[in-house]
Amino acid sequence: MFFTILRKELALHILTLRFQIGFLVCVGLISVIAWISTVGFDKRVVEHRAIVAEAREDIAKVEVYSDLSCNHRLQAHRAPRPLAVFCQGVEGRLSDHFEIAHCLAPGQLGSMHTGDPFARMFTDYDVVTILQVILSFLALLFAYDAISGERETGTLTLVLANPGSRGQLLLGKYLGALVSLSIPLIFSFLVAIAIMQSSPYLHLSTDDWARIGLIFLLSLLYLSTFLLLGLLLSVNTQQSVTTLLWGTLCWVLLVLLYPTAVLFSVDRMKPLPAQDSTVQAVEELRQEFKREAEGFLEQRGKEKAWDGLRGSRSSSSDGVGETVRVTPQRDDHGVIDPQTEEAMRFAREFYAFQEPLRAEYADRIERLWQTYVENHLHAQAGLVWGLLRLSPAGLLAEATSMAADTDLASYQRFVGQARRFRGDLTRYLENRDAFGSRLWFTSIDDEVEISSLPHFAEVPEGFAELLGRLASRIGVLAALNGILFVATLSAFGRKQII
């Protein structure tokens, strides 16, 4: 009996015009959006590879240790995420490449300099957005006349005259609609994946496939929520048109209005404070560092770190303090004159003092920026997502961006790794006594072992870890489904059928 209902429902849905139109609109839009996102991904990969290659070449040019802090810095790269095609998240919004040096505070999470003043002219669209808008609406359309429609046409009594409980009928209708809905859903995924596969740069790993599976599961749960909402309304209303009215209202509120209202109000009511005070505090730290370094010189009775040097000297400064590189003048036998040797001895002493201090001040500056970012940018985003979670649409957007590895937490993981990498570099330099060595500023008698330099490799999030983070979201969606189903069932059990 149950399967008969399921089969009947399935056949009925697939033959309707709304199914066909919904299917076409959905698959059509998804092909367009998936294509755009894939091309965007390709561009990011090309750029990423160019930057990585350039960075590698650059590191090969390192001659002295101080090069690592100014001319040829190490870099940390975050690879473009292929699943951004499904869910854009913060992908492409933030800087994916950081220069890493002991004297430089990375992780200042600012907006990326896109060079595109109109980047935000239109709302972002990705595959999940389309599913979120169109298929949820289709779910409502499938469900709205499930019970009220049959009651109207009088077939409900006839169906229930057959052996088979009301529960079975409801379950059959629910599953029939869910299976019919999963047809456009599966097709959308297939189309999106086919378009992704056509890109020469995009390769899906096993992990990615598992993640796509999760996105599919989440989308299905999301659609099922709207299906059950439609069924609940359908049971509780007399006319199918009334069901549709209520359903549309709920849908407009949950999917279109609420997310916009939340984002907009948070942006306006809790605007980001200016960065002025942080910029000022950073500047103060810089000055403090300068005073400390000058204090050391004063104590030794010197005016400059370099007194009596014969040769050339170049310096560059950004981050904290400045980096000096020297080429001492040598005679025909390659011997440096004693005065310069003397100058170098003092300079080494000075740098052995100054450089660890620089690293420390860079740490402090970094902490300042981190506080700003976490207390304002992240707090604002946290508030937004916390409020968005109240709508299934927001929940889906959040959970899929987690599954696609494009959410803020994923980016933060990268920043954390870049930060630790900087610690590794500082330790590496300290262990080799690089700060006080001749090799710090001149390569006349030694050279840097490039192969032994620390190397940044992004550690991706493990699947188990992801499941741990996602579990609560999946749980909430599943619980929502359960509640809606039980509510529908109990309402249907009590309802008059004619």
Next chain:
Amino acid sequence: MLWTIVRRELLDHLISLRFALLSILTLLLLTANGLVFSGEQRAAAVSRYNSDVRKADEELEQRCSVGLGHLAERGPGNLYRRPGRLFFCVAGRDQHIPSRIEGGTHSGHGWGGKEFNYSWHMPWNLNYHLDTPAQLNPVLPSFAELDWSFIIGMVASLMAVLLTYDAISGERQRGTLLLMMTNPIPRDSVLLGKFLAALLTVGLPLLTGLLISLLILHTGGRVDLDGADWGRLLLIVALSLVYVAVFVSFGLLISTWVRRPALGLLTLLLIWVLSVELIPGALGILGMHLVEPVTPLEKERESRELSESFYEKMRAGLTDQPSPSQAPGDEKILADWADLFNDFQERDMQIKDGAMDRQLRRVRFARQLTRLSPTALYRYALEGLAGTGFPHYYAFVQQTRRYRNRFVEFVLQEDGGDSDSPHVYFVKEGLSSEPVEPHRVPRFVDRFDFAAGLQVAAWDLVALVLLAVVIFLAAYLSFLRCDLIEA
């Protein structure tokens, strides 16, 4: 007779649940609109604009006091875009669009050879500011703004659709259509009556909501409306009613076509979702994607090539002779340098303007695609009328370019008045070195008045009105020919 129908329909609508729900929604949203937009941000934007303009003025005066040549070389300084006036009608993502264009030299260069010695600034140009403002949180998704255009675009149109989807088909199903027609009423008054009633029903909560929103904004002290603004507001309200009329007509048209009201509602909701959400979003993104912008890397390469060719030309002959500052008054040298600078400036302008033009073309193309949707048409017309968003920015860019010409003309004219000047344009030693009186220098003021807005919005306005008329006529014609009873 028409009014009997209007009255009856109106009463029908007013006591319906859908009217109550959507009215509450409209009123809530418009109240929220008033509350949110009377926040601090607007005041902050205005005071930032004022202080920026003041600072730019001071710098300009400082340059004037040095001399005309200096002023001509360094340029007029930063040019600022005024915050849009009727921002609460349609915010137009103003916050996400650059607020200034730098009219200054981008780099200073000094170059010393053995005998040759000269220091100069590259000739000034309009440098378009291309990064997103700092107040924008990069980790938030981009979103629509809760302005009038969004609320009316979404909720009022939905209300129009929900009120009219069964206007004809419902009556036909119930059999009352035939009864009504047995009275001596022409068919057109029936349709017109239904049309007017639906328009009034939507208009009632809408106008109330708009008044509430204005009242909140006014008491919040965040709006200072002048006469022209009231004119704009009236036009905006009228346009909103035209937009609602489009959807009312759509509803009537579909409801005469379809047999079952439910099917009519389905069709209308599909049209509505496409118009409100999918076409403006997806086609906009597609349009932005189809026109390639100049990438920052490309621009950087072009600028580098330009500056390399500049130095090449300079080394090819100019560094063998004394520089303009070493041999003041030598016309041959001045002319050589003026050629070099003029070439550079022209090419520099082409590169920068070209990159900006491509960006502008890209957005215009994307907007053109989205004009398939009445909601987008309505929003764009509103942007023009309210003086916000892209139309304003576009006009701003054009204004800065006109100002550039005006500034150059001023320099030439001023230089012509000084008989001691060698009159060689453009190298700073070739121009007058007399200080300039600051009040004589033309100042840049961003203006986007009612007439300019109307001109920008004209096509969208006309298109929207035409759309309303055409759809209403289609509904009218199909109603004249439709069956009165279910077959």
